[in-house]
Amino acid sequence: MLGRLALIAVSALALSSCDGSATREIRVVGSSTVYPFTTAVAEAFVNAKSGRKAPVVESIGSGAGIRRFCEGIGAQFPDIANASRRMTRNEFDRCKANHVDEIIEVVIGLDGVALAESNQGPKLQLSKKDIYLALAADPKGQPNTAKTWKDVNPALPAIPILVMGPPSTSGTRDAFIELMLEPGCKEAYPDAEKLKAGVDPAPYDKACRRIRDDGPYVDKGENDNLIVQGLAQNPNALGIFGYSYLEENKSRLHGVPVDGVEPTYDTIANGHYPGARPLYLYIKKRHIKAVPGLKDFLTLYTTMWAPNGPLVKRGLIAAPDKMRERMAERIELELALDPAELH
Amino acid sequence: MTKPASPAAHAPERQPTDWKSAAMQKRIRRRYAAERRFRMLGAGAVIVSAAFLAFLLVTMVAQGWRGFTATELALPLDLKAAQLKVTREQLNSPAADLALASGGLEEAVQNAAVTAFGPDGASFLAPSAWVWVRDAVKRDPSLLERRATINVPAATGFDQALTGDGDAAMEAGVARLTRQNAIRRGFNWTFLHESDSTDPVAVGIWGALKGSLMTMAITFLIAFPVGVLSAIYLEEYAPKNRWTDLIEVSINNLAAVPSIIFGLLGLAVFLGTWEIGGRVYGPMLPRSAPIVGGVTLALMIMPVIVIASRNAIKGVPPSIRDAALGIGASPIQVVFHHVLPLALPGILTGTIIGMARALGETAPLLLIGMRAFIVTPPGSFTDPATVLPVQIFLWSDEVSRGFVEKTSAAILVLLAVLLAMNGLAIYLRNKFETRW
Numbered sequence: 001m002l003g004r005l006a007l008i009a010v011s012a013l014a015l016s017s018c019d020g021s022a023t024r025e026i027r028v029v030g031s032s033t034v035y036p037f038t039t040a041v042a043e044a045f046v047n048a049k050s051g052r053k054a055p056v057v058e059s060i061g062s063g064a065g066i067r068r069f070c071e072g073i074g075a076q077f078p079d080i081a082n083a084s085r086r087m088t089r090n091e092f093d094r095c096k097a098n099h100v101d102e103i104i105e106v107v108i109g110l111d112g113v114a115l116a117e118s119n120q121g122p123k124l125q126l127s128k129k130d131i132y133l134a135l136a137a138d139p140k141g142q143p144n145t146a147k148t149w150k151d152v153n154p155a156l157p158a159i160p161i162l163v164m165g166p167p168s169t170s171g172t173r174d175a176f177i178e179l180m181l182e183p184g185c186k187e188a189y190p191d192a193e194k195l196k197a198g199v200d201p202a203p204y205d206k207a208c209r210r211i212r213d214d215g216p217y218v219d220k221g222e223n224d225n226l227i228v229q230g231l232a233q234n235p236n237a238l239g240i241f242g243y244s245y246l247e248e249n250k251s252r253l254h255g256v257p258v259d260g261v262e263p264t265y266d267t268i269a270n271g272h273y274p275g276a277r278p279l280y281l282y283i284k285k286r287h288i289k290a291v292p293g294l295k296d297f298l299t300l301y302t303t304m305w306a307p308n309g310p311l312v313k314r315g316l317i318a319a320p321d322k323m324r325e326r327m328a329e330r331i332e333l334e335l336a337l338d339p340a341e342l343h
Numbered sequence: 344m345t346k347p348a349s350p351a352a353h354a355p356e357r358q359p360t361d362w363k364s365a366a367m368q369k370r371i372r373r374r375y376a377a378e379r380r381f382r383m384l385g386a387g388a389v390i391v392s393a394a395f396l397a398f399l400l401v402t403m404v405a406q407g408w409r410g411f412t413a414t415e416l417a418l419p420l421d422l423k424a425a426q427l428k429v430t431r432e433q434l435n436s437p438a439a440d441l442a443l444a445s446g447g448l449e450e451a452v453q454n455a456a457v458t459a460f461g462p463d464g465a466s467f468l469a470p471s472a473w474v475w476v477r478d479a480v481k482r483d484p485s486l487l488e489r490r491a492t493i494n495v496p497a498a499t500g501f502d503q504a505l506t507g508d509g510d511a512a513m514e515a516g517v518a519r520l521t522r523q524n525a526i527r528r529g530f531n532w533t534f535l536h537e538s539d540s541t542d543p544v545a546v547g548i549w550g551a552l553k554g555s556l557m558t559m560a561i562t563f564l565i566a567f568p569v570g571v572l573s574a575i576y577l578e579e580y581a582p583k584n585r586w587t588d589l590i591e592v593s594i595n596n597l598a599a600v601p602s603i604i605f606g607l608l609g610l611a612v613f614l615g616t617w618e619i620g621g622r623v624y625g626p627m628l629p630r631s632a633p634i635v636g637g638v639t640l641a642l643m644i645m646p647v648i649v650i651a652s653r654n655a656i657k658g659v660p661p662s663i664r665d666a667a668l669g670i671g672a673s674p675i676q677v678v679f680h681h682v683l684p685l686a687l688p689g690i691l692t693g694t695i696i697g698m699a700r701a702l703g704e705t706a707p708l709l710l711i712g713m714r715a716f717i718v719t720p721p722g723s724f725t726d727p728a729t730v731l732p733v734q735i736f737l738w739s740d741e742v743s744r745g746f747v748e749k750t751s752a753a754i755l756v757l758l759a760v761l762l763a764m765n766g767l768a769i770y771l772r773n774k775f776e777t778r779w
Contacts, residue, residue, distance in 0.1 A: 043718050046719065054718040056716070057716040057717075058714060076626050223739065225742075244742050313470075
């Protein structure tokens, strides 16, 4: 029995030492918003030529993904980071400290942060100011007491404010704050600019960036399907999620117009709808030579993100033509990111 | 009953209990009522737990049975007219996939759908439909030179329109194709032999099931021998002193430690790197692989196996040991010839319960990277893999609505595997059980 055990232990060690050899699969980590697009490309990559090693795509969130991406160069570190926001200067510096210096940044397309309600809903028409006054923890520096939409804007119906959205760890929520809450704050609260220019960021964060936690905003967790189900059960509620979920559930939900603009493919692509954000891939240039197929994978990505391509069918909003050309060129020529662009 | 004595001689004699009196009848009724209440309370508890189980099973089966069915469309194809830029020689070479993909097969399939099913015909086909055609062509290259009808999977939206839950365009398509008699429904074999996919009609559970089986194999190979040997040592050889007491308390504590802690341990020990004297060591095991998942889960269920095995060994009567020693057996012969075979049913039951727990575990595996999207099943213990509960977790988070039924179907597969394991535990216990 002991002999057999030793045999197993030895063979296990021999197996594990196989790792780190030259033929490693492509490894991608990061944002849950970019995940459906990267997995679609990964699938097409394997389908195009069977026998290729299947890329491994992990959805762990933009921040955590960039942190793992930046841990170092080598077989045990990921090749690509998915991100639903741009890498910050701090993150780049941490990368550089770990010898991850030549990074290629690619915008794969746009995503919209959509506000939606059930088809049986009250058909609200909101402005960014209404959203800010209804959802901020301390609008204009005072604790939020609004209970119904009528309290926020007398033109709106007197139904209770109930908005379901993602938790504070989510990139979608960060984007919502940045694209809807902060502009609304600047419209509604003249002192906001002054606060932002101040030395201490805390008062600005408190007035413009914090979402209320006294009930009207319901944190539904990272699973956006729960928000969709919640909206179907409660027609008076609103939901916040990525545009792809709205697209997928068109038969049950419709977008809420913000400042008179409905979230549709066109309004997000041309920038009229306020909740549009770019989605990024970060690639280690030094891994392109070491990992077989990585360049092919990226080239396949560029063919799939076109306006009539398969990624758009999955809810991605294609970037403008000029930008797509520039991004394809970045991949073709392996142009690394200039850190001076980040902030 | 005695005859009443004269009242002067004794104090008033004790009256026999009058069972017929109203007060006594009331007390008897209360006793019986309390008995009935208690029995009903117990039965009620059983009914409530059975109702929860039934509710779970009924919802899962109601949502999940459709996950085991597939909708296919009979697509008439004329690949000769499509004039693909593919030769027969290419089809026999390893580059056949690439040749067919770049030779315009995908467009040819979409054009065929438009010809057969109308202008929006291409939207009725699943995105992976051309892969089916590709595999059919590889099996039978003569398809390139003739007309044929091939069954290809229908799009998710089309499948939903069949149940009356789709949008208007798809509903119209369903009506038209029903008239053309082009819709086939059948058992979804794809679900049983494919892996993860972004398209709900093309997903399968096999990749996750194989990952689970490989992880369980590693877990068993490590946890079972180590757990049983520790139990034998602690019960049969170790002296009873403060140190063995300490070990016993630690093992009991370890069995109650939340599983996420073991995930963090696995992440730090097996996937961590150390810099010692300027050289970087580690990671010991590859990320996301069944081997690292299996080792981590083995750490988690080892205490459970040790405790179960110790109890089973304790249950073997000392007389059997004494008898064996008395006729000259050595301690190791006593253990392996007598104690272990008699304790085996208990040890196996404990092990299988531990393995069932490991099979349903998600939290520690998320930390060591077994939550990834992987299109192919793992080929070896060091290949990236995912496991059943993590696959369920991943699908529950998918955008496409077709994944709802696939999630329930995957839960049914997990429940079936668990049921089989628990059934095996009961069978083994009954087969090897000895009564003294």
